[in-house]
Amino acid sequence: MAGAYATEAIVLRSFRTGEADRVVHLLSPTHGRVNVIAKGARRTKARLGARLEPLTRIDAILQPGRSELAVITGADVLWSGDDVRRDPLRALAATAGVEAVVRLFPEPEPDERLYRGLQRFLEVLAGSLGDDPRSMLDITTIGFVLKLLALAGWRPELGACVRCGLEVAVYDAQAGCAFCGGCGSGTPLSPAAAVVAGRMLTEPLGGGIAASLQDRREITRICRATAEAHGNVRLALLGQGSTAAG
Ligand SMILES: [Zn+2]
Structure with a gap:
């Protein structure tokens, strides 16, 4: 042929x-x-x-x-993919991750890291979820979307206030970085959530990162704000699985 x-x-x-x-x-x-x-x-x-x-x-x-x-x-x-599709919670997480891939990477160009990242994400979703499946699915999905944002070139800088080095208090999506309360404004971000997000960005998916509901809500807002500010993309499904980020 x-x-x-x-x-x-x-x-x-x-x-x-x-x-x-x-x-x-x-x-x-x-x-x-x-x-x-x-x-x-x-x-x-x-x-x-x-x-x-x-x-x-x-x-x-x-x-x-x-x-x-x-x-x-x-x-x-x-x-x-049967193990993911058959379980409504896993399927919902997978749909949010696929939505993020589709919206953040609309161009047809190949990207091996994007492909292997999605493969890894789906395999983690299919695996053992421990004794708190909702949290595990949520952490996996948020971590995946953070990695996608970094791959798209919009990695959020969350370590400390970029102006004075003090503890973070807000995230400015347009600037793509965090500030203390005195130096900038934006989405509220606690130091604890910033640490969790930093680990999600650097550690492999499915590596057992713990994150409270509050951390997950804050990081979900950061992901959404970054996607909107830089990609003009709305990640409608992110956080709907369990955190229902407001
Ligand atoms: Zn500052």
């Missing part, structure tokens, strides 16, 4: 279209964001269609088409 190529990919979203087709949005480590059509996918549910559920990681065969959509002609499942 002329022009066909193979790539690993994670299914971001999937929509019904036409009689029996599905449009599938993929993220590939080597081809970036690729939108494909799976012809007859709903008719052949036992075959291709079942392998194209959101969150599934696949080896795909893609055929560039005449339209913007490539045609997906084959897929082998590398990781099914």
Whole structure:
């Protein structure tokens, strides 16, 4: 088949279209964001269609088409994502993370770190959640979004007031950094939450960081404010799983 190529990919979203087709949005480590059509996918549910559920990681065969959509002609499942999709809390966390990927990285260019980061995020969501699943899912999702913001070039500077070095009190999303109460203004940020956010930015996802509900709410607000100030992006789903950040 002329022009066909193979790539690993994670299914971001999937929509019904036409009689029996599905449009599938993929993220590939080597081809970036690729939108494909799976012809007859709903008719052949036992075959291709079942392998194209959101969150599934696949080896795909893609055929560039005449339209913007490539045609997906084959897929082998590398990781099914079943454990995440079957559990409403895990699925909600995954949806918030995928939403952040889609909105913060709208360009089609490939980014291997983005791809492996999403893979890691989904694998952590599928794993053991300890005795407080809501907190663990929340910490994982917020940590992932912070890492995405850093990858997009908007890493929040939260260590200390950038002007005088005193303890942080506020976060200025436009400036992308924290200030003490005397030097700046912005979203309220406690020193404890700033320490947790710093650890989330530097430590691997799923590494067992503890964060109180208050810390999580503050960091969620920082993530949202940063995405809005720099990407003009609204992260509507972040924090809706358990913290319901106000
Ligand atoms: Zn200061």
